[in-house]
Amino acid sequence: GQNIDQPTEMTATEGAIVQINCTYQTSGFNGLFWYQQHAGEAPTFLSYNVLDGLEEKGRFSSFLSRSKGYSYLLLKELQMKDSASYLCAVRFHGSSNTGKLIFGQGTTLQVKP
Amino acid sequence: DGGITQSPKYLFRKEGQNVTLSCEQNLNHDAMYWYRQDPGQGLRLIYYSQIVNDFQKGDIAEGYSVSREKKESFPLTVTSAQKNPTAFYLCASYLSGVDGYTFGSGTRLTVV
Numbered sequence: 540g541q542n543i544d545q546p547t548e549m550t551a552t553e554g555a556i557v558q559i560n561c562t563y564q565t566s567g568f569n570g571l572f573w574y575q576q577h578a579g580e581a582p583t584f585l586s587y588n589v590l591d592g593l594e595e596k597g598r599f600s601s602f603l604s605r606s607k608g609y610s611y612l613l614l615k616e617l618q619m620k621d622s623a624s625y626l627c628a629v630r631f632h633g634s635s636n637t638g639k640l641i642f643g644q645g646t647t648l649q650v651k652p
Numbered sequence: 653d654g655g656i657t658q659s660p661k662y663l664f665r666k667e668g669q670n671v672t673l674s675c676e677q678n679l680n681h682d683a684m685y686w687y688r689q690d691p692g693q694g695l696r697l698i699y700y701s702q703i704v705n706d707f708q709k710g711d712i713a714e715g716y717s718v719s720r721e722k723k724e725s726f727p728l729t730v731t732s733a734q735k736n737p738t739a740f741y742l743c744a745s746y747l748s749g750v751d752g753y754t755f756g757s758g759t760r761l762t763v764v
Contacts, residue, residue, distance in 0.1 A: 543694075547692070572752045574752075579740075579758075579760070580757070580758070581742060581755035581756060581757050581758050582695075582742075582753075582755055583755075584752055584753075587752065626694060626695070628695075628752070639685070639697065639700060640752065640753065641697075642687075642694040642695040642696075643694050644692075644693050644694040645692075645693070645694045647692070
């Protein structure tokens with residue numbers, strides 16, 4: 540199978556740092572995406588990793604270890620507007636032309652004052 | 653500006669009725685997808701299409717049907733055979749590369 544696992548819920552304090560983990564089965568891996576989704580809205584693209592290491596985009600960073608089948612999304616200087624669901628999605632070989640992504644169940648992050 | 657348009661945003665259906673959700677894109681993307689999202693859950697793939705006049709079943713295709721007669725359009729029909737159709741439906745398209753999908757704004761379907 541191609542299970543993708545992430546925690547269901549997380550809570551953090553405004554101004555703090557939070558790390559959202561994602562694990563996946565490594566066979567056929569061909570890229571990992573992170574999306575942010577506010578309630579009732581479409582997901583929006585945050586980051587893409589296909590090689591090992593850290594990708595930084597402002598307050599958001601994403602890390603990938605292909606050998607461990609592991610990624611995390613790091614959110615710094617949390618703001619109230621960061622309260623949302625964060626979706627981890629993986630593309631597997633055989634789907635690079637179609638772009639078909641397999642999504643985790645999403646992590647709902649609540650930022651408290 | 654290019655994008656994907658889903659309509660309607662909210663849709664109510666009586667049990668036993670078929671209903672069609674619209675998805676139109678002007679991005680010139682070849683591949684298009686339909687996902688279903690239930691509360692507190694991730695996206696599950698219903699159908700996808702890589703080119704015009706061709707489409708494949710996803711993980712939860714039962715009770716749904718699609719067509720791809722034009723590159724720009726990929727409508728989804730929720731049939732009466734779908735036992736639990738109340739959900740948030742997302743359409744997406746894809747060209748290539750690192751940006752992943754472009755999503756529509758979604759249609760929330762409620763069976764009454």
